[in-house]
Amino acid sequence: MAREEVNRSLDAGALKGLAHPLRVRIYDILSQYGAQTASSLAELLGESTGSTSYHLRALAAHDLIREVAGRGTGRERWWERPRGSVTISTPESMRTPSGRAASQIVLTETYRQRHEQLMRFIDATMRSRADEPPAAELATVNARLTQAQFEEVSSAISDIIGSAVQKYRDQQGDDVRPYLIRLDMFPIDSRALGATDGEVE
Template sequence: MSTSDPAERPPSGETRVLDAGALKALAHPLRVRIFDILSLHGAQTASSLAEQLGESSGATSYHLRALAKHDLIREVEGRGTARERWWERPRGSVTISTPEATRTPSGLAASQIVVTETYRQRHEQLMRYLAQAWSSVDQVDQPAELSTANTRLTREQFDEVRDRIAAIITEAVDRYRDQDGDDVRPYLIRLDMFPLDSPRVKEGS
């Protein structure tokens, strides 16, 4: 299983495959959350992250330094002071689970933590949106698209559909990533596409 963070995709389609050191550095629930906030909302300080996460600024500062050590994030040049540093996530798609990473027990454990925490956050974000959307008529009218579909594919057909969808996402992220304005808000683009187990049929039924 190769799992990529689609929050940002470079126009060239290049992807950073995390090595064992970077993967282990990210394998902490709070660091995954920090990485996700920087991906979705842009540069933050230890104080702003602490407020959002309900942690102390000392804790977020420690985790920021751990992430920066492996170039998962970086300090924003020319912004902030010695006491209040700003951090950002470099642009680009990141592959957080690969066959190579899971060949060792430590790599498998780190991959499991990062992937599980990432998708737990995605599920919580979806549930918060649904709760807010149904809290008032105005919220229901907020633009969103939630849909599912079922089909039957060969491996080659799956690869084709996956690549076509990924190309659309890459083009959209590249075109709109830097726009700003009163009516602009961050959107999470999520792709779920996976095989389903066939139901077991008992003999004679």
């Protein structure tokens, strides 16, 4: 039976509950690798079990994670992140200085971790003696778009990614491994480079 999927926009309380570097890391691990215990997280993060237990309870208090029903014991509880998308920066969260500060902590830590994962992958690939590197797609392109064109391209890419996630989400097998799919698409300001409008090649 498929688990329920809930798409959620974080309110101010949940956002502030997540706005701690270690909580963001725990949340990320649960998102990418599935259910964990305080002990397994402590080992992965180099933290004490007491510390990971504390932060798991804080995340659970804001319904960001939940205990896995029917798994574990009273002493060894398993935790998971509910399935579905999570929107961090919302109009509500950006209305107040505290909301903007919490959004910045969560976004900065999330993308710092993503960048570190990418750098570790590149480093491991370059150091590997394997004849064929692991399957990956790393590409950066530049485009000149209107707002309407940006929305069209963004929607098309999101549809492709969403379709793939739904199709392969529960796939199991010896050759199946977690993949991180990233989309970075944002305007760049040529004036930041000392050029005037229209001078970008």
